[in-house]
Amino acid sequence: MKAAHGAPGSHKQPGALRTIGEVSALLGLRQHVLRYWETQFPMLQPVKRSGSRRYYRPEDIALLRRIDDLVHREGYTLRGASQLLEQDASGGEAQRLSNSSEDSGLNSDDSMRKTLSKIREKLRSALEAG
The missing domain is CATH 1.10.1220 (Arc Repressor Mutant)
Known part of the structure; x- marks a missing residue:
């Protein structure tokens, strides 16, 4: 029997790559939302390996948190949030x-x-x- 470890991916090192399932659980966002955001935010580019499986780096997770804050807490549209992030990046x-x-x-x-x-x-x- 497996021991419970808390949140998925919580047993990993801080800099480790995380799967979409782990990130979904960590941020409280559905996986289809994360995939959709990739199409709306060009700067969001998780590593894709065999079978197009996504692996999120710590900087990807930080960007997802920022997007989540802008969209769900600050009231930005996806387009507005994307434009703001592009300005920040430039x-x-x-x-x-x-x-x-x-x-x-x-x-x-x-x-x-x-x-x-x-x-x-x-x-x-x-x-x-x-």
């Missing part, structure tokens, strides 16, 4: 936020949170007006 918005946070003495998380709140308010206003 360094444009991230660099601007970094510079402004250094100037004001705020850490980048505070600066990002304030910027996202402003964007959310603008979107809310636009939706109410239109």
